[in-house]
Amino acid sequence: xxxxxxxxxxxxxxxxxxxxxxxxxxxxxxxxxxxxxxxxxxxxxxxxxxxxxxxxxxxxxxxxxxxxxxxxxxxxxxxxxxxxxxxxxxxxxxxxxxxxxxxxxxxxxxxxxxxxxxxxxxxxxxxxxxxxxxxxxxxxxxxxxxxxxxxxxxxxxxxxxxxxxxxxxxxxxxxxxxxxxxxxxxxxxxxxxxxxxxxxxxxxxxxxxxxxxxxxxxxxxxxxxxxxxxxxxxxxxxxxxxxxxxxxxxxxxxxxxxxxxxxxxxxxxxxxxxxxx
Numbered sequence: 001x002x003x004x005x006x007x008x009x010x011x012x013x014x015x016x017x018x019x020x021x022x023x024x025x026x027x028x029x030x031x032x033x034x035x036x037x038x039x040x041x042x043x044x045x046x047x048x049x050x051x052x053x054x055x056x057x058x059x060x061x062x063x064x065x066x067x068x069x070x071x072x073x074x075x076x077x078x079x080x081x082x083x084x085x086x087x088x089x090x091x092x093x094x095x096x097x098x099x100x101x102x103x104x105x106x107x108x109x110x111x112x113x114x115x116x117x118x119x120x121x122x123x124x125x126x127x128x129x130x131x132x133x134x135x136x137x138x139x140x141x142x143x144x145x146x147x148x149x150x151x152x153x154x155x156x157x158x159x160x161x162x163x164x165x166x167x168x169x170x171x172x173x174x175x176x177x178x179x180x181x182x183x184x185x186x187x188x189x190x191x192x193x194x195x196x197x198x199x200x201x202x203x204x205x206x207x208x209x210x211x212x213x214x215x216x217x218x219x220x221x222x223x224x225x226x227x228x229x230x231x232x233x234x235x236x237x238x239x240x241x242x243x244x245x246x247x248x249x250x251x252x253x254x255x256x257x258x259x260x261x262x263x264x265x266x267x268x269x270x271x272x273x274x275x276x277x
Contacts, residue, residue, distance in 0.1 A: 022092040027085035044093040052093050055100030060084040062103045119264040122257055132248035138167035139236055142208070146181055146232035158221040160213040162234065166203040170247060173202045176238035183230040190230060191220045194237060202242060
């Protein structure tokens with residue numbers, strides 16, 4: 001029994017001595033760094049050497065995570081090299097591999113957290129845009145007609161007749177509208193422009209209002225070539241309330257934001273909103 005205990009103690013001592021004798025990276029000087037890295041690499045089994053090489057690169061480049069490329073005064077090249085050397089100094093081959101693996105895990109974790117924050121932000125923006133559009137849809141353009149009317153001075157005057165209904169729960173003081181005037185056989189509209197209509201007295205919730213607007217006859221609306229058969233389409237682009245502030249104006253996602261949202265949804269399809277916080 002005593003012999004076995006002595007043998008175990010001796011074996012443990014040999015393992016500890018062997019571990020302590022593993023070569024380590026010495027970055028105290030450039031020559032020492034080159035020599036020690038080669039020694040550490042040579043001490044590893046051949047199947048670990050590629051991992052070791054990748055580990056050195058990962059540890060060295062990890063220093064750049066803290067560099068602000070828009071502010072080069074923050075760290076110069078010598079400081080970056082010094083920081084990388086400090087991270088590698090005194091490490092064995094296995095420790096380099098382990099440290100590199102830890103850096104990668106931490107980096108993936110940060111990237112995942114950032115991606116989830118972006119996903120949540122884009123989904124909230126999309127939801128706000130949908131909600132506001134639903135509110136705007138409650139204000140309807142019931143009729144729209146364009147024609148030329150003779151003015152008291154004999155010159156033709158453009159006229160837009162509008163009938164709108166305020167189905168929202170807010171009083172409306174101003175409309176942002178887009179008018180497109182087209183005619184058969186023409187691929188290009190006679191007119192395609194946005195314009196404001198400040199409603200005298202406003203439009204109360206549930207109220208329907210008929211108005212005749214007089215666009216500038218010296219602009220595209222006053223073109224004498226516009227045929228009487230031209231068709232006017234008016235769409236609502238925005239509303240202002242009684243305090244003259246914009247209502248329900250959350251912007252839609254851009255094309256790039258939409259594409260990014262789709263990619264993030266595919267990648268994090270199993271992540272619920274509660275797990276994103």
